Amino acid sequence: xxxxxSHPLYMRRGVWQPRQPSERTxxxxxxxxxxxxxxxxxxxxxxxxxxxxxxxxxxxxxxxxIVFIAVVLICAGFPIFVIFSGTIYGMxxxxxxxxxxxxxxxxxxxxILGVTPSGFLGASWALCSLSIQNSNLLRQLRxxxxxxxxxxxxxxxLPFLLVSLFYVANxxxxxxxxxxxxxxxxxxxxxFCIVDFFQxxxxxxxxxxxxxxxxxxxxxxxxxxxxxxxxxxxxxxxITAFLCLFIIPAIFSAISYPITPFYGFICIxxxxxxxxxxxxxxxxGLAITIDxxxxxxxxxxxxxxxxxxxMGHLARRLLGVLWRNPLD
Numbered sequence: 001x002x003x004x005x006s007h008p009l010y011m012r013r014g015v016w017q018p019r020q021p022s023e024r025t026x027x028x029x030x031x032x033x034x035x036x037x038x039x040x041x042x043x044x045x046x047x048x049x050x051x052x053x054x055x056x057x058x059x060x061x062x063x064x065x066i067v068f069i070a071v072v073l074i075c076a077g078f079p080i081f082v083i084f085s086g087t088i089y090g091m092x093x094x095x096x097x098x099x100x101x102x103x104x105x106x107x108x109x110x111x112i113l114g115v116t117p118s119g120f121l122g123a124s125w126a127l128c129s130l131s132i133q134n135s136n137l138l139r140q141l142r143x144x145x146x147x148x149x150x151x152x153x154x155x156x157x158l159p160f161l162l163v164s165l166f167y168v169a170n171x172x173x174x175x176x177x178x179x180x181x182x183x184x185x186x187x188x189x190x191x192f193c194i195v196d197f198f199q200x201x202x203x204x205x206x207x208x209x210x211x212x213x214x215x216x217x218x219x220x221x222x223x224x225x226x227x228x229x230x231x232x233x234x235x236x237x238x239i240t241a242f243l244c245l246f247i248i249p250a251i252f253s254a255i256s257y258p259i260t261p262f263y264g265f266i267c268i269x270x271x272x273x274x275x276x277x278x279x280x281x282x283x284x285g286l287a288i289t290i291d292x293x294x295x296x297x298x299x300x301x302x303x304x305x306x307x308x309x310x311m312g313h314l315a316r317r318l319l320g321v322l323w324r325n326p327l328d
Contacts, residue, residue: 007116007118007122007123007125007126008116009113009123009126009127009130082148082193083193085141085145085148085193085196085197086193086196086197086198086199086200086201087196087200087230087233088141089138089141089142089145089197089200089201089204090200090201090203090204090229090233091204091225091226091229091230092135092137092138092141092204093131093132093138093201093204093205093208094204094205094207094208094211094225094229095208095222095225095226096131096132096135096137096138096208097127097128097131097132097204097205097208097209097212098207098208098209098211098212098215098221098222098225099131099212099218099221099222100127100128100130100131100212101124101127101128101208101209101212101213102212102215102217102218102221103218104123104127105212105216106217106218110123118300119290120290120291121287121290121296121297121300122300124209124212124213124290125209125300125301128205128208128209132205145197149190149193149194152190153190156183156186156187156190159183160180160183160184160187163176163179163180163183164180167180180261181261184261184262184264185261185264188261188264188265188267188268189264191264191265191268192264192267192268192271195268195271195272196271199272199275199276199279200233202279203229203232203233203275203278203279203282204229206279206282206283206285206286207225207228207229207232207282208225209286209289210282210285210286210289210319211224211225211228211323213289213290214289214323224322224323228322228323231322232278232322236271236274236275236278239274240267240270240271240274243270243274244266244267244270248263248266248267248270280305280311281311281314281315281318282315282318283297283303283305283315284307284308284311284312284314284315285315285316285318285319288312288315288316288319289319294306294307294312295307
């Protein structure tokens, strides 16, 4: 999200001006265009069908069905969306970034961008940040998730403070500790969602840049982005789950330390640590892919990650696993 305003791409396209919506094409675009042109007629037909169904099926059945569908969507769909929001945002970021870079490569402009003072690395970073900032879809998703996280935090904060006050004051209220534990675990869930969102966005951006340099067509780029991003996400979740379910409980059992609700924050810390290692590895992999060193990458992006030889070796192994022909 840091603007690379000194790059010529920003001077040509601008930073804060979102792209104008393109003409709707395809089946979905035609359906949206038809709805916008005939909105009143479509709404009238839907209301007519609803009234007709009331007479045919019955009012009680229709109302019960609507309430049941709404409850299922709220109770099941909302938690699933929140849990996988980081993965969804990271995959969309990777697809949009890789699409922007591969489009420049296919049209023959990427080699020209490499002549700019910051080279291919600067061009890739500029296309990455431009894609993130100018995407209406990503902007709307960021705004929606920001509102959801804020509402969840506000809903949990006041009950948590009150119950914590009762718990610290040793008030003999029924199930105070259980309620305090549930609220604390709810904050753990919120912390997991926030950490997962930010780190998944970083992983998706790096994979999007790297994947566009290992593919020659748009379809191949999209396929590798989806498969590799889901592979590294699943690997992170499996490693974290193994540590949280087997290793950490075994250590606690060995030292005779009970597992408390704060165990959730330990799991979040493990998730953060495992994925941070992946991000640093992909950072070195980005430098290897574009034939630059990490120090120059740090200078360009103003992100300070130390250049370590063992991380470079690990990055080469990871690139060799994700892409059979790493361009290093």
